[in-house]
Amino acid sequence: xxxxxxxxxxxxxxxxxxxxxxxxxxxxxxxxxxxxxxxxxxxxxxxxxxxxxxxxxxxxxxxxxxxxxxxxxxxxxxxxxxxxxxxxxxxxxxxxxxxxxxxxxxxxxxxxxxxxxxxxxxxxxxxxxxxxxxxxxxxxxxxxxxxxxxxxxxxxxxxxxxxxxxxxxxxxxxxxxxxxxxxxxxxxxxxxxxxxxxxxxxxxxxxxxxxxxxxxxxxxxxxxxxxxxxxxxxxxxxxxxxxxxxxxxxxxxxxxxxxxxxxxxxxxxxxxxxxxxxxxxxxxxxxxxxxxxxxxxxxxxxxxxxxxxxxxxxxxxxxxxxxxxxxxxxxxxxxxxxxxxxxxxxxxxxxxxxxxxxxxxxxxxxxxxxxxxxxxxxxxxxxxxxxxxxxxxxxxxxxxxx
Amino acid sequence: xxxxxxxxxxxxxxxxxxxxxxxxxxxxxxxxxxxxxxxxxxxxxxxxxxxxxxxxxxxxxxxxxxxxxxxxxxxxxxxxxxxxxxxxxxxxxxxxxxxxxxxxxxxxxxxxxxxxxxxxxxxxxxxxxxxxxxxxxxxxxxxxxxxxxxxxxxxxxxxxxxxxxxxxxxxxxxxxxxxxxxxxxxxxxxxxxxxxxxxxxxxxxxxxxxxxxxxxxxxxxxxxxxxxxxxxxxxxxxxxxxxxxxxxxxxxxxxxxxxxxxxxxxxxxxxxxxxxxxxxxxxxxxxxxxxxxxxxxxxxxxxxxxxxxxxxxxxxxxxxxxxxxxxxxxxxxxxxxxxxxxxxxxxxxxxxxxxxxxxxxxxxxxxxxxxx
Numbered sequence: 001x002x003x004x005x006x007x008x009x010x011x012x013x014x015x016x017x018x019x020x021x022x023x024x025x026x027x028x029x030x031x032x033x034x035x036x037x038x039x040x041x042x043x044x045x046x047x048x049x050x051x052x053x054x055x056x057x058x059x060x061x062x063x064x065x066x067x068x069x070x071x072x073x074x075x076x077x078x079x080x081x082x083x084x085x086x087x088x089x090x091x092x093x094x095x096x097x098x099x100x101x102x103x104x105x106x107x108x109x110x111x112x113x114x115x116x117x118x119x120x121x122x123x124x125x126x127x128x129x130x131x132x133x134x135x136x137x138x139x140x141x142x143x144x145x146x147x148x149x150x151x152x153x154x155x156x157x158x159x160x161x162x163x164x165x166x167x168x169x170x171x172x173x174x175x176x177x178x179x180x181x182x183x184x185x186x187x188x189x190x191x192x193x194x195x196x197x198x199x200x201x202x203x204x205x206x207x208x209x210x211x212x213x214x215x216x217x218x219x220x221x222x223x224x225x226x227x228x229x230x231x232x233x234x235x236x237x238x239x240x241x242x243x244x245x246x247x248x249x250x251x252x253x254x255x256x257x258x259x260x261x262x263x264x265x266x267x268x269x270x271x272x273x274x275x276x277x278x279x280x281x282x283x284x285x286x287x288x289x290x291x292x293x294x295x296x297x298x299x300x301x302x303x304x305x306x307x308x309x310x311x312x313x314x315x316x317x318x319x320x321x322x323x324x325x326x327x328x329x330x331x332x333x334x335x336x337x338x339x340x341x342x343x344x345x346x347x348x349x350x351x352x353x354x355x356x357x358x359x360x361x362x363x364x365x366x367x368x369x370x371x372x373x374x375x376x377x378x379x380x381x382x383x384x385x386x387x388x389x390x391x392x393x394x395x396x397x398x399x400x401x402x
Numbered sequence: 403x404x405x406x407x408x409x410x411x412x413x414x415x416x417x418x419x420x421x422x423x424x425x426x427x428x429x430x431x432x433x434x435x436x437x438x439x440x441x442x443x444x445x446x447x448x449x450x451x452x453x454x455x456x457x458x459x460x461x462x463x464x465x466x467x468x469x470x471x472x473x474x475x476x477x478x479x480x481x482x483x484x485x486x487x488x489x490x491x492x493x494x495x496x497x498x499x500x501x502x503x504x505x506x507x508x509x510x511x512x513x514x515x516x517x518x519x520x521x522x523x524x525x526x527x528x529x530x531x532x533x534x535x536x537x538x539x540x541x542x543x544x545x546x547x548x549x550x551x552x553x554x555x556x557x558x559x560x561x562x563x564x565x566x567x568x569x570x571x572x573x574x575x576x577x578x579x580x581x582x583x584x585x586x587x588x589x590x591x592x593x594x595x596x597x598x599x600x601x602x603x604x605x606x607x608x609x610x611x612x613x614x615x616x617x618x619x620x621x622x623x624x625x626x627x628x629x630x631x632x633x634x635x636x637x638x639x640x641x642x643x644x645x646x647x648x649x650x651x652x653x654x655x656x657x658x659x660x661x662x663x664x665x666x667x668x669x670x671x672x673x674x675x676x677x678x679x680x681x682x683x684x685x686x687x688x689x690x691x692x693x694x695x696x697x698x699x700x701x702x703x704x705x706x707x708x709x710x711x712x713x714x715x716x717x718x719x720x721x722x723x724x725x726x727x728x729x730x731x732x733x734x735x736x737x738x739x740x741x742x743x744x745x746x747x748x749x750x751x752x753x754x755x756x757x758x759x760x761x762x763x764x765x766x767x768x769x770x771x772x773x774x
Contacts, residue, residue, distance in 0.1 A: 268774040283774045292774070293716075293765045297692075301717050304691035311405050325684045382677070389676035393656060393683060396671035 010073055014080045021049035027085035030092075039093075047089055051123035056090035057098055060106065064114050065122030090124040095166045097121035097128040099251040101174050104244045108191075108232040116229075117172075117193065129196070131161035131175035131218055132241065138163075139380045141176070142186045142238065146220060148177035153227050155179070155192055157200070157220040163377065167203040167216035170196050174244075175225070180235050191237035191244075194225035210369035211352075246323055248378045253306060253326035267292055267337060271344045288344070295340055299333045302326070324384040324392070331375045338368040404694045410473050416453065417480040424449060425486040427743050433487060434602040434746075440564045441604035442487035451520035456494040459502065464514035471495075471635065472697040475642030482646025485750055487603060489523045491643060492561040496636040497524025500569040503635075504582055504621030504628045513567075513584070524584075525565040526632065527556035527608055534759045536571070536633055539580050541610060543572035549617040550574075550583065552591075552610040560757065562606025563596050569621070570610075571629050580629050582621040589613050601746075601753035634711035637758045638696040641714035644754050645693040648722040651729040651747045652686050655679070658733055675732065682728060685721045692717040709771045716764035719755045726751035 023042040039047065050056045053067060058074045060066025069077065081087065091098040102121050105114060120126035137144040146159025157177055167173070173196050180188030196203075200223030205213035232240040268283070271292060276284045283289040309322055341364050342349040351357030351365055375381040389395040406414060425446050433443055450456065458474045460466025474495055481490065494517060501513050501524070516522035530540040541554035552572055559568070567586045574581055585592065591613040597605040624631060659670030659679055669675055696714035699707050726748040730737040737744040755761065 268772065272774060281773075282770070289769050289774060290762075290765060293769045296772070297713055297716055297765070297768065298688070300713055301688040301692050304695045305688055308404065308691045308694065312403065322687070325687055329684060329688060385677040385680040386673075388680035388683060389670070393676075393679055395656075395659060395676050395679060396668050398671055398673040398676045 007072065007076060011076050011080060014077055017053065018080060018084050018086060021053075022046065022081075022084055022086045029085075030087045030089070039089075043089065046086075047093065047124045050088060050090060051125075054122065056088060056124050057102060057118075057122040060102065060118065060122055064106075064118035065120075066118075090122070093124045093127060094121050095127040095170050096130050096174070097126065100130065100244055100247045101128045101172075103247045104174075104240060105231065107243060108240050112228065113193075113231065126172055127166065127170045128172050128174065129164050129167045129170035129216075129218075130244075131164050131167075131173050131220075133163045134160060135162050138376075139383050141241070142189065144176060144178060144189070146175070146177050147181070148179050148190065148192060148225065150179075150227075155225045155227060155230070157192075157194070157223040157225060159220050161218040161220070162206075162215075164203070164216045164218040165214055167196065167218045168205055172196060173201075173218070174231070175220075176237055176241050177225075179237075183235065186238040188235055189237040189241075190234055191231045191240040192225040193229040193231060194223060198223060200224060208370065209372070210366045212366065212370060245379060249323040249327045249384075252374070252378050253323055253330050267295065267340055267344070270341060274344045274346065274348070288340075292340060295333070295336045298329070298336065302329045302333050305329070322392070324379075324387045327378065328375075328381055328384045328388075331381060334374055335371050338364070338371045342368050403690070404472065404698065406476075409469060410476060413458075413469070413473060414476040414480075417477045420449070420453070421480040421484050421486055425481075426484045427746060430485045430487055430602070430746065431743070439596055439604065440561075441602060442489070442564070446486065447488045447490070448520065450488055450490050451518075454518075455490055456520055457518040459495065459498050460514050460518050464510055465518040466514070471638060471700040472694065474639060475693070475697045478639055478642040479646035479649070482643035482648075483650040485647065485746055489525065489561040489564050491639060492525040492565070493517055493523045495639045496526045496632065497567075497569050499635045500524070500526060500582055500621055500624075500628075500632045501584075503631055504624035506623055508618070509584070509621065521566075523561065523564050523566045524569055525559055525561045526571070526636065527559045527562070527568045528571045528629070528633070529558055530555060531557065534756065534763060536629055539571050539573045539629075541570065541572040542575050543581055543583070543615075544575045546614070549619065550581070550615045552583070552585070552613040552615060554610050556608040556610075558597065558757075559594075559606050559608055561604050562594055562608065563604040565606075568608065569632075570608075570615075579626065582624075582628055582632070583615050584619045584621065585613065585615055589615070599753060600749045602749075603753065630708065633758055634707050635700050637711040637715050637764075638693075638700050638707070640754065640758055641693040641696055641711075641718045644718045644722045644751075645690055647747060647750055647754065648689065648718065648725045649686060651722075651725045651744075651751075652682055654744070654747075655682070655725075655729050655732050669732075678728065678732075682725060685724070689718045689721040709768055712759075712764040712768040712771065715759055716761045716768060719761040719764065722751045723755060723761070 023046055025042050026046055054062060054065060055067055055077060057066045058069045058077055059071065062068045098121060102118060105117055121128065132141060134144045134146060146157060146161065148155040148157050157175065161175065172193060174191060174193050176189060176191055178188055179190040182188065200221050202219040203216040206215050206217060207213050271283055271288060275288060278284045306326060345361060345364065348357060348361050349365065351362050353362065386398060390397055429443060429446065433441060454467055455477055457466030458469050461468045478491060498514065498517055501510060505513065513522060517524060528536055541552060541556060543550040543552055552570065556570065565587055567584055570583045570585050572581055572583060591611045593609045594606040597607055599605055621628060656679060659675055660668060662669045670679065692714045696710040699710040729744045729747055733744050736742050
């Protein structure tokens with residue numbers, strides 16, 4: 001009971017804090033930082049208030065810029081922020097910082113590395129990207145070739161990375177590099193952290209089928225990473241990155257574009273508008289209705305499973321192998337919704353630009369195209385199935401010899 | 403698995419141990435081979451009664467333990483895993499739910515303690531034809547001075563050969579309203595005949611030729627939606643049994659993938675099969691969430707019991723259908739033999755899917771409930 005009272009009192013503290021610090025002008029708005037747009041004055045004020053309280057990364061230890069909250073307290077913070085229409089922009093502002101780099105540094109970093117890197121993330125000052133994939137190392141990440149050679153206190157990096165999200169607007173990068181060319185594929189890899197603002201780093205945005213350029217090619221030409229920024233032991237970067245990717249998957253398991261059948265009018269209302277209804281008020285196209293229903297059922301099943309896994313972990317969710325299941329399930333739901341939406345809109349779902357199409361119709365098209373990446377990034381749909389069959393079900397390796 | 407309280411965890415452990423030791427699928431095989439009319443082993447049923455499973459939903463005042471639907475689901479899941487045959491679901495969940503929701507005090511006093519002690523076995527007689535269609539009940543209930551006269555038929559009544567009384571869905575000839583009536587199996591003018599279905603369970607067809615039912619036998623407390631409310635709780639419970647059947651089918655398949663060798667390799671090392679196993683497992687986990695959420699919605703008395711029950715039936719039903727086919731396919735030739743259990747699971751899967759609406763029925767109903 002003392003615990004319940006403490007939680008209640010924490011809730012009222014949060015309410016009071018939000019009243020004092022959350023700018024009303026931001027209610028209901030999420031900060032769009034995909035393009036690296038500059039923050040407005042209220043957004044800066046809000047970011048700094050969050051940082052000051054440690055609420056940018058509420059579950060991280062206080063000494064590294066977090067608030068040291070338990071998952072239960074963090075959930076209360078989330079709930080109260082949602083109640084006033086506030087969202088935490090720091091995960092967006094920091095790129096891969098909050099969701100992936102931070103948790104991995106917390107686990108593998110030395111105390112000095114934690115002091116050096118975490119506060120900048122938690123306060124929303126430093127944006128991070130990740131140099132993992134290479135032109136010939138996508139799903140088969142371990143075949144990467146970017147080399148890091150020892151030179152006194154530094155590593156000197158040479159090679160090319162690809163699909164580096166936000167490389168052009170990031171200050172720091174976590175890169176997977178080969179430090180032993182003689183060792184077996186997965187044994188000669190290390191994970192280093194390096195600043196992006198240096199002569200040896202060049203980034204080129206990649207234009208995607210959706211027209212956007214969220215990813216870059218990143219070239220390292222004698223780029224420098226300090227040895228004190230080696231994360232985890234030398235040549236053991238593969239285990240670091242496996243963990244990092246689990247954090248990534250975990251961050252990709254939420255149901256994307258609103259699928260909760262009971263809350264969102266979404267696809268059913270849209271279908272009625274574009275396709276029309278029969279005399280009984282039901283969607284006129286029975287085949288479409290069935291497929292929409294299958295989509296909504298999968299969406300609901302996904303959300304229930306996310307909630308169940310959280311409940312089973314008693315509010316302290318460990319990053320688990322189940323994340324592979326949830327990533328694939330989230331992918332199906334998100335891509336399925338995009339395909340249905342496009343189909344429902346007919347020719348209005350084919351627009352690229354121009355007045356004939358509404359802003360919403362154009363956005364659906366871009367989302368549909370960008371959504372094709374979901375089953376590729378963070379370990380493709382097929383790679384997730386390899387992980388499920390091997391790590392969860394205990395079946396033999398299917399992709400490696402020996 | 404949902405978070406369980408201490409009582410639920412104990413009951414689950416008891417069910418896991420008892421079912422696997424005392425009522426495994428080998429016992430079902432023996433009963434099937436015997437071909438006896440009730441299609442379950444009497445000592446198995448008696449043991450369930452002795453363990454108190456017949457009282458899981460019943461308040462203590464009527465001799466039960468009032469542990470709720472999620473708890474009942476834990477037991478049904480285990481029974482589903484081993485295809486354990488008994489009237490437990492029909493009587494202690496479906497029939498009992500009808501009395502709990504629709505019965506007055508006298509009816510509860512009359513029926514519930516006897517269901518708990520196993521001396522009465524209830525079952526719901528809902529469908530008049532071969533497809534589940536609770537909106538178009540045809541069995542005629544003609545009002546009389548003291549109740550009704552029933553004329554017509556019911557089909558595919560689960561445990562219809564073992565039941566001592568039926569909860570009969572009938573249509574009033576005057577108002578057209580659906581009524582639920584408690585009719586003893588030995589009522590004059592009522593006859594039953596066994597249906598030989600491929601899942602080897604004790605279904606019956608019922609024939610009503612002017613069966614007189616007194617007014618006191620009408621379950622009138624549940625209002626116009628009583629039949630739907632009973633069915634949705636039945637569907638939530640059935641989802642747990644189906645989940646159990648599917649999860650055992652998955653386990654058997656996974657075990658085979660790890661042990662069977664062809665072309666000099668364990669067949670689970672073929673990526674086609676590894677990925678299929680991964681897809682099956684993903685659907686199993688999603689199905690479990692739906693099955694448990696439906697039972698939890700019933701326990702919490704939520705307003706969304708109907709869509710959640712249909713969600714559970716649609717999702718778990720579709721998975722069980724696919725899983726039972728894959729059980730045979732991945733086992734290859736051995737899966738086609740009667741000596742191996744796979745066929746039991748396939749056959750049972752289809753019967754469970756059909757009972758209270760197949761996945762197509764529930765997808766359509768889900769859409770209707772959500773207004774499109």
